[in-house]
Amino acid sequence: MFRKDPFGRAWVLISPERGLVASDFGSVLPLPQRSPLSPGNERQTGPEIAAIRPSSTAPDSPEWRMRVIEHPSALVEPRPFRVEGDALFRQAASSGYQEVIVEHPDARMTLDSMPRSHLVDVLRLYRERLALLAAKPGIRHVQITRNVGRAAGALFEHPHAQVLAVPVGSRWVEEEVEAARSHAREHSRCLFCDVIERELAVRERVITHNEAFVAIAPFAAKTPFETWILPRDHDSAFTGVASNTLPLLAELLQTVVRALNDALDHPPYNLLVHTLPAAGDRTFHWHIEVLPRLTQQAGFDWGSGFYVNPTPPEDAARFLREALALREVQE
Ligand SMILES: [Zn+2]
């Protein structure tokens, strides 16, 4: 169930049924050909919600290019969101949507190794699922998460993403929205657009960029090699991204992941799409955060609420730029 923290903005999912068991559904099946997400194993997962497949093929049969399935251990389910309780103790049955997007039939495929055109189709499917779930009644927060590697909490080794849509706000996105609102009140400009402009002028923390997107190591990176990818044109939601810029996003994503893989030897990472449910809002600017899982959060961080990051973002950006330059020389 959802419980509202009376001392802050967080909603907590209290989920005893989840127990203490890690969600590593795929870890008992280490061989890629035995991945429960591979073609031929469709019955091992929940029924297909949507798929990119030839129209002559039936749902839950092989021959698909991408599939959308129910999350195997969903923490939320579609049902009305009814908050009970008083100002101190507010709670509601956990409601919302949780899906898994199987991005490629080949279990060994990765974000950086898949053909560019296939990744463009994956991004289009992200946009489609987010738009569809954002339109459901009462949804306040939608999110795409891509966990890679066991240390990053990946459900499967097979390339996949998770889609979440819930009737409560995300603490992190709301904090960013609040910062953007207060900046807009003071300067009548988008905070993110201003940061992008400054970063592109200074270049110190820019990792790479193209006509439509820029990848930076944020000024106050919370973790080593934290990387943000932002659209250079303002928009509040991923659902607003134009089809003709998706190839540019795919290009930048692959470049960033290759740089991290080269520089840090294929680190586990979390990729999060931070977005509002709908486009057209001036007070937020959607972006992707890539967070390599390199350090354990230590007691100081937990105890104080400060993040301790041993890698200055300027060093991280330079290191990643060098990795990309080296790759260019070798290719
Ligand atoms: Zn903006």
Ligand SMILES: [Zn+2]
């Ligand atoms: Zn963010």
